Amino acid sequence: MKATVLVRPKHGILDPQGEAVETALEHLGFTVTEARVGKVVDLEVDAANADDARAKVKQMCEQLLANPLIESYEVEIHG
Amino acid sequence: MASPQPRVGVVTYPGSQDDRDALWALGALDAEAVPVWHEERELPDLDAVVLPGGFSYGDYLRCGAIARFSPATAAVAEFAEAGGLVLGICNGFQILCEAGLLPGVLLRNDTLRFVCRDVPLIVERADLPFTSRCTVGERLVIPVKHGDGRWFAPAELVQELEANRQVVLRYGEACNGSVADVAGICNERGNVMGLMPHPEHAVDPLLGSADGALILASLVEAARERALALL
Numbered sequence: 001m002k003a004t005v006l007v008r009p010k011h012g013i014l015d016p017q018g019e020a021v022e023t024a025l026e027h028l029g030f031t032v033t034e035a036r037v038g039k040v041v042d043l044e045v046d047a048a049n050a051d052d053a054r055a056k057v058k059q060m061c062e063q064l065l066a067n068p069l070i071e072s073y074e075v076e077i078h079g
Numbered sequence: 080m081a082s083p084q085p086r087v088g089v090v091t092y093p094g095s096q097d098d099r100d101a102l103w104a105l106g107a108l109d110a111e112a113v114p115v116w117h118e119e120r121e122l123p124d125l126d127a128v129v130l131p132g133g134f135s136y137g138d139y140l141r142c143g144a145i146a147r148f149s150p151a152t153a154a155v156a157e158f159a160e161a162g163g164l165v166l167g168i169c170n171g172f173q174i175l176c177e178a179g180l181l182p183g184v185l186l187r188n189d190t191l192r193f194v195c196r197d198v199p200l201i202v203e204r205a206d207l208p209f210t211s212r213c214t215v216g217e218r219l220v221i222p223v224k225h226g227d228g229r230w231f232a233p234a235e236l237v238q239e240l241e242a243n244r245q246v247v248l249r250y251g252e253a254c255n256g257s258v259a260d261v262a263g264i265c266n267e268r269g270n271v272m273g274l275m276p277h278p279e280h281a282v283d284p285l286l287g288s289a290d291g292a293l294i295l296a297s298l299v300e301a302a303r304e305r306a307l308a309l310l
């Protein structure tokens with residue numbers, strides 16, 4: 001089963017990478033009030049069904065893919 | 080009676096860079112420096128362990144996040160749990176935070192620049208096995224070299240750590256944007272410490288500073304006392 005994990009810097013965490021991207025976009029002439037840079041992890045998971053896959057990927061996030069002190073995550077299951 | 084030479088291990092992960100400097104510095108400070116390979120499930124007989132600087136596992140995912148799963152890291156966690164002395168330097172500090180042996184996490188420097196220079200540090204604790212040769216308020220000059228050295232913890236955790244006096248070293252000038260200027264921190268028991276600056280690169284005046292030797296010699300001294308206690 002395919003799954004995608006989106007990992008984001010939590011609200012309030014200084015994201016200098018996002019700030020640099022924001023500045024670069026402004027140099028290109030775009031008006032951007034905020035840019036935050038996270039990560040995407042695409043997974044192929046061995047699971048019985050979508051609920052099982054979601055539960056497993058959630059465990060992966062809590063144990064490794066995201067650091068709960070600084071990052072939030074979102075799980076998408078593609079079936 | 081000659082005092083025993085304490086055995087201090089240095090773990091080498093794939094991507095460790097400062098393991099040899101750490102081994103050399105510990106040897107120069109009269110410890111028996113013992114290389115430990117990351118695949119070792121059991122540590123040899125040691126009186127202290129150092130996790131060195133570098134870029135273990137290429138800093139993939141997050142700095143230290145993969146090294147946490149090395150067999151040697153599990154052995155180091157058991158060693159720390161039993162009260163053993165563990166010092167993490169730079170990437171070693173990042174690994175200890177990811178492994179949950181130290182509080183907080185190290186993030187990208189606020190400037191986005193890799194910082195590589197001597198920095199002043201203020202000693203906050205001189206009663207630890209890592210700082211017994213220092214005095215509180217003393218200013219040390221030790222080099223840093225990192226891109227991800229911004230220590231962070233949520234405000235309530237910082238408050239708790241300050242109340243427990245777990246901040247060991249603070250930067251004496253802006254360095255990387257660390258919360259509360261934290262450069263080095265210890266666990267509640269005081270047997271595990273991590274710091275971003277590199278004491279192993281400052282053990283001889285020829286290198287610009289010998290202040291790092293105060294930290295490492297404190298560790299060697301504490302390790303010696305433990306070795307003696309076991310005799």
